Amino acid sequence: MEQATETINAGPAAIRQVLLDAHALPEWNEAFQAIDGPHTADLGSQYALRVRPGFAGELHYTVVEPDRIQIIWQVPGFREVGTWTISPDSQVTHTFEQSGPLATVLRPAYRNIATIRLARLANRLRQLAHAA
Template sequence: MNTFDSHILIDAPVHVVRQLLLQPTGMSDWNPTFLSVSGSQQAVLGEQYAIQTRGGLTGHFEYRSIVGTRIEAHWAVPGFSETQRWELSPYNYGTHVRHTFEHHGSLTSLNRPAFAEVAPLRLNRLAARAESRVAVERVA
């Protein structure tokens, strides 16, 4: 098992960040692991969303727990799976986000170097997406 953890302050309110995390079909816009996510546009606990990952692997993604500002999910492809957690906390106008994930499966040791910087990359791309959404809302 490999565990990764990172955090960031995002200049967007909690409800905006949470909304992005709960739009599974939009995850490929900011999560570098996924090329595509198919299924319902909103989060449904236990529903399996079809995914295609970098490297051409296919599998599924599912939300396991959504309780307030804590979201837990899981995705798997043959030989590899990830359990992830997102914790959101209000911070002034913005949001402090902690992202933690663990890898399991026979491909875990091979993929460790590739995932070393994924948590910060995911968070930075999520921040850019949330902050651009807020900027658009401010203009409208």
């Protein structure tokens, strides 16, 4: 399991909103090419997913709480359980665990990815703030 924590310069509600905007995940998570499904992510929301280099799979929201969001995504040979915990002072902890034969092969490429994802999340929130 990999984990990283960062304080993000945005309120918890804004952070949560970005994490629950499944259709926009490909805009800040470069592993995702396209996501299709409901516009509102709730507990159990399921999405069709396409990841680089073109694998098809699915993504599910398995925990949707005010301070915690868990997303499971999988493609053939690869499954990831990712959790985002948001504190009242906007400290975000991202943990994930991967399994499957493809995950074993890709493990070296995923070193420090929790830190990178937090930086991309923070950047996405800055972009949205500037656009508003």
